[in-house]
Amino acid sequence: MADLPLPPHVAEAPPAAEAPQVRAPEAPKPIISAALTDANIQVKSNFRGARIVLYGAVFDAAARPSDVVVLVRGPEQPVRITRKIQVAGLWINSRPVVFRGAPGFYRAASNRPLADIANFGTLRRLGAGIDHLTFAAPAEQRVETRYGVRDVVVNQLGADYYDWKSAVVRLKEAAGLYREDEHGVRFVDRGLFRAEIALPAGAPTGVYRADIILFQNGKPVAQRTRTLTVQKVGAERALYVLAHDRPWSYGLASMAFALAVGWAASAAFRRD
Amino acid sequence: MDIYLPIAEVAVNAPLIVALGALVGFISGMFGIGGGFLMTPLLVFFGVPAPVAVGSMANHVAASSMSSVIAYSRRRAVDLRMGAVLATGGVIGAYAGVEIFRLLRLLGQADLVVSVSYLVFLSVIGGLMLTESLGAILRRRRGEPQPPHRDRRPVWLYGLPLKMRFPRSRLYISVIPPLLLGAFVGMLSAIMGVGGGFILVPAMVYLLRMPAGMVVGTSLLQIIITTALTGVLQAGRNQTVDIVLATLLLVGGVMGAQLGARASARFRAEELRAILALIVLLVGLRMGLGLFFRPEEPFILMSGMGG
Numbered sequence: 001m002a003d004l005p006l007p008p009h010v011a012e013a014p015p016a017a018e019a020p021q022v023r024a025p026e027a028p029k030p031i032i033s034a035a036l037t038d039a040n041i042q043v044k045s046n047f048r049g050a051r052i053v054l055y056g057a058v059f060d061a062a063a064r065p066s067d068v069v070v071l072v073r074g075p076e077q078p079v080r081i082t083r084k085i086q087v088a089g090l091w092i093n094s095r096p097v098v099f100r101g102a103p104g105f106y107r108a109a110s111n112r113p114l115a116d117i118a119n120f121g122t123l124r125r126l127g128a129g130i131d132h133l134t135f136a137a138p139a140e141q142r143v144e145t146r147y148g149v150r151d152v153v154v155n156q157l158g159a160d161y162y163d164w165k166s167a168v169v170r171l172k173e174a175a176g177l178y179r180e181d182e183h184g185v186r187f188v189d190r191g192l193f194r195a196e197i198a199l200p201a202g203a204p205t206g207v208y209r210a211d212i213i214l215f216q217n218g219k220p221v222a223q224r225t226r227t228l229t230v231q232k233v234g235a236e237r238a239l240y241v242l243a244h245d246r247p248w249s250y251g252l253a254s255m256a257f258a259l260a261v262g263w264a265a266s267a268a269f270r271r272d
Numbered sequence: 273m274d275i276y277l278p279i280a281e282v283a284v285n286a287p288l289i290v291a292l293g294a295l296v297g298f299i300s301g302m303f304g305i306g307g308g309f310l311m312t313p314l315l316v317f318f319g320v321p322a323p324v325a326v327g328s329m330a331n332h333v334a335a336s337s338m339s340s341v342i343a344y345s346r347r348r349a350v351d352l353r354m355g356a357v358l359a360t361g362g363v364i365g366a367y368a369g370v371e372i373f374r375l376l377r378l379l380g381q382a383d384l385v386v387s388v389s390y391l392v393f394l395s396v397i398g399g400l401m402l403t404e405s406l407g408a409i410l411r412r413r414r415g416e417p418q419p420p421h422r423d424r425r426p427v428w429l430y431g432l433p434l435k436m437r438f439p440r441s442r443l444y445i446s447v448i449p450p451l452l453l454g455a456f457v458g459m460l461s462a463i464m465g466v467g468g469g470f471i472l473v474p475a476m477v478y479l480l481r482m483p484a485g486m487v488v489g490t491s492l493l494q495i496i497i498t499t500a501l502t503g504v505l506q507a508g509r510n511q512t513v514d515i516v517l518a519t520l521l522l523v524g525g526v527m528g529a530q531l532g533a534r535a536s537a538r539f540r541a542e543e544l545r546a547i548l549a550l551i552v553l554l555v556g557l558r559m560g561l562g563l564f565f566r567p568e569e570p571f572i573l574m575s576g577m578g579g
Contacts (some may be wrong), residue, residue, distance in 0.1 A: 080574040082380045090563045096380040096574055167571035175573070201276060201283050236278035236516065243279055243511055251507025254515040255500050258331040258522060262338025265526030269339075 030060035032214040032222040039228045052197040067117040067215040070195045074105025075206035101135035104204035109184025176200035279514035280324040293521035297528025302536040303548045305469030312465035326465030327512030330503035332521040333467040337492045344489030351440040355493035361454025362498030369462025370505040394556025401549035408542040441482045458498045467495040
């Protein structure tokens with residue numbers, strides 16, 4: 001997220017140039033701070049309700065009305081998506097398209113609807129909200145020279161590109177991986193807030209990044225970033241690792257086990 | 273009670289999957305088939321990704337066939353030599369099938385080929401079996417004599433070289449037809465996640481003219497060998513074998529298979545064939561129907577192989 005408008009510690013050391021934008025010079029710039037209750041989340045395979053819990057506080061001497069947005073992003077995963085197309089009366093899969101840059105998990109938690117907190121442009125710049133995620137299908141784009149104009153970006157998906165992109169978001173949303181939660185951040189006391197983010201079974205493992213952003217008057221005025229690690233543990237995880245790291249041993253062992261069960265069952269049910 | 277399937281990466285209801293295994297096991301034991309053609313679509317229906325359903329079915333089919341083949345071999349109803357010839361073909365076919373399936377997944381067309389295979393093979397086989405068995409039932413009801421057992425075997429069975437004696441089946445035929453049959457069924461086993469009994473059994477009866485008593489036990493032997501190989505290849509090449517899923521199915525499946533094998537003794541052969549034909553036909557049509565209707569959600573995320 002190099003394109004974030006505010007570096008993480010802008011709240012402590014505001015650049016002089018921005019000072020006039022924050023209305024009253026007499027009030028010190030607000031500060032947001034946040035902490036995760038657990039930065040290393042272990043997800044058991046048979047779990048119910050693994051969650052990221054985050055506490056934070058807004059320090060603002062002027063007590064201006066504040067909104068807090070928490071953006072949690074999982075590690076980036078390429079997305080392979082296909083579309084059913086009708087060919088000779090049959091509905092079949094089209095050529096798959098690969099999107100890159102999409103987070104494997106995304107939550108935008110806030111204390112009220114994002115659209116009420118800031119305007120479209122601000123949300124887009126911050127990537128706040130599932131409509132503002134930036135990812136692309138690089139393999140579908142190429143730069144070429146057309147009509148003598150150099151470096152024209154041509155997208156092979158043409159006008160359907162937006163449909164494909166929104167389908168990625170829609171399907172990830174249906175899988176519980178992308179969500180906006182407009183009540184995900186709750187102020188529990190004056191300036192003190194709590195955010196709780198549930199992890200679904202399909203949440204990817206790896207390093208997650210949580211951006212906690214303080215909005216005042218529709219503008220992001222302070223930000224904190226926290227990272228956390230999501231690990232899957234337990235017997236099922238061990239099986240998954242084994243099946244992918246040593247597939248042949250796993251396959252042989254599974255088959256030997258299955259045949260042994262079949263044999264044992266026939267012995268158990270033998271009537272004579 | 274939900275249980276998480278580590279390879280499929282979905283949570284399923286464990287008792288439901290065990291019950292599914294028992295139901296399919298019952299049908300499998302009753303008709304002497306693996307039951308994969310029924311189980312794979314059911315698993316997909318309950319949310320297991322199709323490649324994982326296909327891969328894990330190999331383990332389940334191998335195990336349930338194992339439990340029934342022992343019962344058949346005790347009754348001396350297995351032609352080991354024919355089984356070995358069929359299985360040799362099956363091994364070649366299974367290897368080719370796993371590679372084809374891998375390629376299809378890369379192209380994103382695995383779903384299509386699976387649906388079309390189900391539609392074509394199950395409808396044709398189910399239709400043929402239904403016609404034949406209903407004819408036999410009607411003739412018996414009307415008290416007409418069954419058509420004389422045609423012992424004239426097709427010329428091509430005798431015209432081919434590499435003849436081999438199969439004393440148990442009282443056959444002296446070329447090994448080429450059983451080899452090809454085995455290879456074809458092996459390939460289907462890898463692509464459709466089935467044992468292939470639904471093709472193997474009729475083909476052994478009508479094409480190879482094996483004695484009815486030998487067919488089921490021998491086909492089970494071929495299915496075990498082919499699916500055992502398919503299961504290992506699917507795990508090794510495609511990482512799509514979910515042992516937790518296969519085990520759940522097995523628990524129900526082996527019990528169902530034993531009960532089914534006993535129940536089969538109470539029905540006449542042609543009645544069994546008619547029931548099986550109906551099941552086969554229905555599954556084939558159900559799997560194929562999706563090809564003709566506009567899908568509600570036109571886009572599909574493809575699991576795994578994201579790069």
